[in-house]
Amino acid sequence: MAETVGFIGLGNMGEPIAENLRRAGYALRVYNRTQSKAANLVEKGAIPAANPADVAQTGGIVFTMLADDRAVEEICFAEPSFVEALGNGGTHVSLSTISPATARRLAKHHEKYGVAYIASPVFGRPEAAAAAKLFVCVAGPAAGKKKVEPMLKAIGQGTFDFGEDPGAANVVKLCGNFLFAATVDALAEMLVLGEKNGISKKAMAEVVGKFSPLHAGYANLIAEGRFEPAGFRLALGLKDINLILETASASVTPLPLASLLHDRWLASMAKGRGNLDWSAVALDVAENAGIAAAKAAP
Amino acid sequence: MAETVGFIGLGNMGEPIAENLRRAGYALRVYNRTQSKAANLVEKGAIPAANPADVAQTGGIVFTMLADDRAVEEICFAEPSFVEALGNGGTHVSLSTISPATARRLAKHHEKYGVAYIASPVFGRPEAAAAAKLFVCVAGPAAGKKKVEPMLKAIGQGTFDFGEDPGAANVVKLCGNFLFAATVDALAEMLVLGEKNGISKKAMAEVVGKFSPLHAGYANLIAEGRFEPAGFRLALGLKDINLILETASASVTPLPLASLLHDRWLASMAKGRGNLDWSAVALDVAENAGIAAAKAAP
């Protein structure tokens, strides 16, 4: 009989990940605050849970994929909580990008119930999630990691183990997002510089597209001014940059590039662009170069 | 009979490029200030020239691959110069990364002699040059570009045409180097942040290596502290960042990320690291995080 796995959080990342677990042969119990988002999976056989605690089976496994630190904490500390429901021998696979500090705090809280907290933040956009091409950074107790190994294999193309400290995987994940944000800003600056020197953004993007698929993707978004619908919301990007800066402050590590990104993203928020794709910071770059918002807009 | 092509500047980029022209069937006349660097090509049949002007044939084609603006200007304005020797109908393929302003000035100067100045800066490290895998940005008069098309095909895997303004190709090339420098700094900052949070640089580099070959290359250099021999000298990187800032100033385009890189590179110069690979800026990042130079050094 199929092993049952609980899954909480069926957004544009969570749903395709859950679907890949289902395809790999796991029986799913699913929960999402907005219930309608569970419809597709339920149609394919997933059992809908009335509340988060209901997705858990004693000693079983629950995945969560939620928006931010607060959402993960709320669901873990809810009454009744799925953590308590998992109970001794249970395992929580936490896929969200949250702060290392929160991950450590949660791991301690889980220990009280005998539940292993497996930090498992993932790299990849929704399309990569759908294609089971995520890269998974994993950290936590060895036994728990061993247990969920085949599941992580089912959702990604590679798993990187960063040891027992649950915070470690989150540091790596945040570092990755920092690198992507830096890439977005660099591309935005170079495309505007080109534009002010008579080179169309499309022509520049074509060259840059040769460097890597990562560069191609962002350069095209900026060149085409295609900021909606958001692949990754600018406001969520700022959340991650802030987590990077907090982690840097706590470890006494000056990161001037992260500071620069913070200020760029914050300006974009102030200009009302939090719901656009984060490549929309290019509008701020353009405005500072005197290219009026009217012209800069998509 | 084979078409003859002149080639000036046989450094770690110029030599493999010239060799690919030879393999493609062109007869070479070569010049390098340090003559010994021409030995390999001469052994394979290239004709050594006693001075730069001697590589040129009336109405022919000369390639140059030199270190910086000043070197290109000196060789173009020398007496006698290869530009004068090319004379009416001649073509100068200028592969060096120089400023758009210099390119435009040279193009004007060449016109007086009836010589077409084809700006052709290339993307790629020495290994890519050897493998004929460069990407070539090209700009200048259409007829000249047409003439040298098969040669550029012989040295690269793709050519991008940016029109008639000779400065345009250089802007694009500088933008590319700006993006690479930004990548180096972002990687350096994230690897140090990881290190201060208990994650080895090797482990972090392994994940980053999945993003793209570009990221893998730089992340490994930094993780291994392998800054010699330099693939691209830090001092040359600063030269390019300064050219970006000049171009940005001239076109009234604020580029805070380029400013940040300028200051990072300048600090590394002040600390005596101009001859290391430019990924050695990671030492500066580490020092500012309190990781002593002694420990930070390779």
Next chain:
Amino acid sequence: MAETVGFIGLGNMGEPIAENLRRAGYALRVYNRTQSKAANLVEKGAIPAANPADVAQTGGIVFTMLADDRAVEEICFAEPSFVEALGNGGTHVSLSTISPATARRLAKHHEKYGVAYIASPVFGRPEAAAAAKLFVCVAGPAAGKKKVEPMLKAIGQGTFDFGEDPGAANVVKLCGNFLFAATVDALAEMLVLGEKNGISKKAMAEVVGKFSPLHAGYANLIAEGRFEPAGFRLALGLKDINLILETASASVTPLPLASLLHDRWLASMAKGRGNLDWSAVALDVAENAGIAAAKAAP
């Protein structure tokens, strides 16, 4: 008979302020964690209290001058607390530089006991405190401000009222410290630039000293490398810069200069300079210009 005032926190700012209240005719009840620091005042007639709550009289007034947010919160939430002891009609004059958010939280907490929270952060170094030359930024309920007006007059040369929101006075105070930190960094950069161009720091400081006493003070500290004893500890400066950045984030205000200061101060912390005067960031500026720590040190 003299009105009695409680005073908690007799550090290098608190003690001279309390002394000025005494001189103005107020009877003092004083408390300091390290009791010996109360000795001078006790000798002059102040009554030492065994615990913080003991400085308070029902419906009376208590001043606090403590290191940071946490210290103020701890003493306000202690059991028994002086806030409770003040009780209905009491007034708390909070002189510390803390975050606007903390001030607002405390004001709410005080309300439960009928105590008015008067935010009263001050501008001025210990010498200004001793000379009763502080500038006091004040905010909170009008009646409470009215009541303490003569006392604030006794310790300063001017009072600025920012209304009822207790956070407002703290924002202004933090802004002031931000300006001073910016001045320190600007002076450090210019003195190093001068030094690298053959102009002695003393000679430059002499000119700068003409701009204002503020400039003269910092320029001399840097020129003489006199970073101990600290007039204002670098670590405390970082605390304030971080409060500025938090306030800026919360109000969606990008402050790139504050970010720059954050990174400079953080690097100085990483290099072990938290206990030096904050003008010691000049050592970091010098090191980044290749002036070795050995030579840069005092």
Next chain:
Amino acid sequence: MAETVGFIGLGNMGEPIAENLRRAGYALRVYNRTQSKAANLVEKGAIPAANPADVAQTGGIVFTMLADDRAVEEICFAEPSFVEALGNGGTHVSLSTISPATARRLAKHHEKYGVAYIASPVFGRPEAAAAAKLFVCVAGPAAGKKKVEPMLKAIGQGTFDFGEDPGAANVVKLCGNFLFAATVDALAEMLVLGEKNGISKKAMAEVVGKFSPLHAGYANLIAEGRFEPAGFRLALGLKDINLILETASASVTPLPLASLLHDRWLASMAKGRGNLDWSAVALDVAENAGIAAAKAAP
């Protein structure tokens, strides 16, 4: 009989300086490109010269106060030039804020004619010039400095001697302008932060005004949005910041604060504010915080 002094450049700084020389008893020969600006002085007895060379007497003294490096160079290298007219034993007192490199180049050029080049850039706005309250930084050959000492005394309240290297005085002057620009930016950022936290710019400016007259002046300009007429044009400020960065690059000194100012000023130029007072950079700070230009404008 009164000693005669030549004076070239009668703008909003030059005219009051020349007037103070006149008051001190010197006979003036004056030249300004726009002749009408000489009218006031001529009315009071100054002799108008038809061209720059005509203000000079053999072995005499000529002051210049011009806009930038190029203007000073043009007038020195003109044919006929006042330098040649001064001839052996002559002295050129150069009051303009120009680059150290230009000052050194001019000093060499003057030597050929036996003319002493006395770099004498001044601190102070037009009102200070009118009140003879300038601070003068002076550098150059000792004999020449000795000769002009009484004249510099007549126009300022203090002279600072930086030795024989003519570039030194310019470095100091540029450093001063760097400090003022940093002050402007810091004030702009803090006033906007206050505004976003409910504190009026006027109220904040009132506190800041207590720190020094320098702070009071700029804070009031920003608080009142009084950017015209310009006390010091934003475009001229950018010129000086660029000279600082050039000097810093040449001496391998990273100045991140100068880079930040460069980007702020450049953005303001891109937004068309070059002719406003440089305190108008506050508009850029406000816009980046989401305070629309319409509301931000005076």
